Amino acid sequence: MKKLAVIAVLILLAMPSNGLFNFHRKAIHFNVSHEKYVPPFLFWRWNERNVVIEYFDIVRNNDSIAANITAYLAIPPSLPNQEIMDIEFEPEPDKILEDEYGQKVACYKLKLAPNESLEIGWRIQAKIYNIRYILLPFLVGDYIPPDIKEKYTRDGEMYKIHDPYIQQIVRSIAANETNLLIKAIKLHDYVIRHLSYALDNKWDDAPTVLKRGNGSCSEYCFAYIALCRAAGIPAKYKGGTYLAELPPYNDSIFHRMVLIYLPNYGWIPVDMTFDEWIFHHYAFGFHSNRFFALMTGGGASQYLNWTYNSHYESVAKLDIDSTARWLEWK
Incomplete structure (x- = not known):
């Protein structure tokens, strides 16, 4: 728990002070049914x-x-x-x-x-906007709506959550953990430790990527989504464009990140390629105003x-x- 407390403090410190203390900025909150407790704030938006x-x-x-x-x-x-x-x-x-x-x-x-x-x-x-979720283990609930659980913990050709290699990783990393946030952090840390960024213009499935030890942003996503789903954490992805230079700027590479579902919070952004480049948990629950989402999806969409x-x-x-x-x- 000490490690997780340190992570929470680092996440808060990573947020600019005008986002946390500027009274002109508004804390956003919403109600989630079936929960015993709804926190007074879930995330901050600024800039x-x-x-x-x-x-x-x-x-x-x-x-x-x-x-x-x-x-x-x-x-x-x-x-x-x-x-x-x-x-x-x-x-x-x-x-x-x-x-x-x-x-x-x-x-x-x-x-x-x-x-x-x-x-x-x-x-x-x-x-x-920049957005920072205030993630604390004791605020995470237990109830996952059945439609979300069914749709976003199912298998897919790029995930292969029943593959023995995926199952073995989940057992070794998160088998004895019950809190969804702590479990998600442990699986996130495993991916960061075992993958390095590489772009080769093709996408391999999660077991292949994890065994190989490198992958693109999409392959990082497939790997993390597979581990989360195998551990019972609903997960999907968000794809879009990232502003690397001030406008006018043309992006032809694009970017993908993960969204995990945490009861009492909803869908939380997790961008592991940024965590690898900046520091370990910077983009766990954070989203930059330089990223614009084109879509969200859970797998092989019909369109x-x-x-x-x-x-x-x-x-x-x-x-x-x-x-x-x-x-x-x-």
């Missing part, structure tokens, strides 16, 4: 930024035949750390759909001649599959160039 972001895909038909294409573009959601003010599509989608995880997508029916290309996308105005920006279906050979362009951040 509001007004942003204008464009997302666009350049779609090329590299085949010798005409391409009939169904395209799905993720529609950014409003979340505790971001508020969507306005969105304009170019061109207008044929329809708006919603997948099994509640993520909305813009659906396009396209036809391209051989070597023809076109651009589809959107322009958005939003507010984004987005395992991607976190767009997905295309066609028998023809396509080339897709995706870019998020930050125009304003002020």
